[in-house]
Amino acid sequence: MFKRFPSLVATIFASCAAAEGYDTDHVKMECSQKWGGRYDMVQYCIQKREDGLKTYTTLKIVGDLSDPLANAMQFCEKKWQQQWDMVSYCASKQIQGAQDFIDILGTLPKPEKLEIFSHCSKKWQPQHDMMAYCANNQAAAWRALNQ
Numbered sequence: 001m002f003k004r005f006p007s008l009v010a011t012i013f014a015s016c017a018a019a020e021g022y023d024t025d026h027v028k029m030e031c032s033q034k035w036g037g038r039y040d041m042v043q044y045c046i047q048k049r050e051d052g053l054k055t056y057t058t059l060k061i062v063g064d065l066s067d068p069l070a071n072a073m074q075f076c077e078k079k080w081q082q083q084w085d086m087v088s089y090c091a092s093k094q095i096q097g098a099q100d101f102i103d104i105l106g107t108l109p110k111p112e113k114l115e116i117f118s119h120c121s122k123k124w125q126p127q128h129d130m131m132a133y134c135a136n137n138q139a140a141a142w143r144a145l146n147q
Helices: 006-011 024-035 039-063 067-080 084-105 110-124 128-145
Strands: none
Touching: 024 039, 039 067, 039 084, 067 084, 067 128, 084 110, 084 128, 110 128
C-alpha cells in the first residue's frame, strides 16, 4: 500500500503515546450514545477509537509529512474529530492518494501533467484521495482522446 514509505509500513502499528486532544470522556459518551446498553459494542467502539489514535499518531510521527500532507491530516482531524478510527482511515487514504496522484501524473507528458495537476489540485486540495481520483479520470480521458 505505501510503496514510497517503507519505514511507515514497518512501524505503522507500533505503539505510540496518545496524541494531545484525545478526550476519553467524549469518546466514551459518543460510543455509549451510539450503542446504548450493548456494553460489548461500547467497549469495542472505544477500543477502535484508541487503536485508530495510535495508528494516526504513528502516521504523523513516522511520515515526516510535507505541508500538503500536513494539510490533509488536518482535514481528517477536523472532519472526524474524536472518531480516531476514522481519522486514521482518512489519513491512510490521504497518504495513499498522494502516492497514487504522483504515480498517475508520472505517466503523462509534461504539458498534460501540469494541466491535470493544476485542475485536480485546485478542485480537491487537501483531499489527496480525491486528487488521485480526479487525475486518474482526467488521464484516462486524455489517453482515450489521443490514441
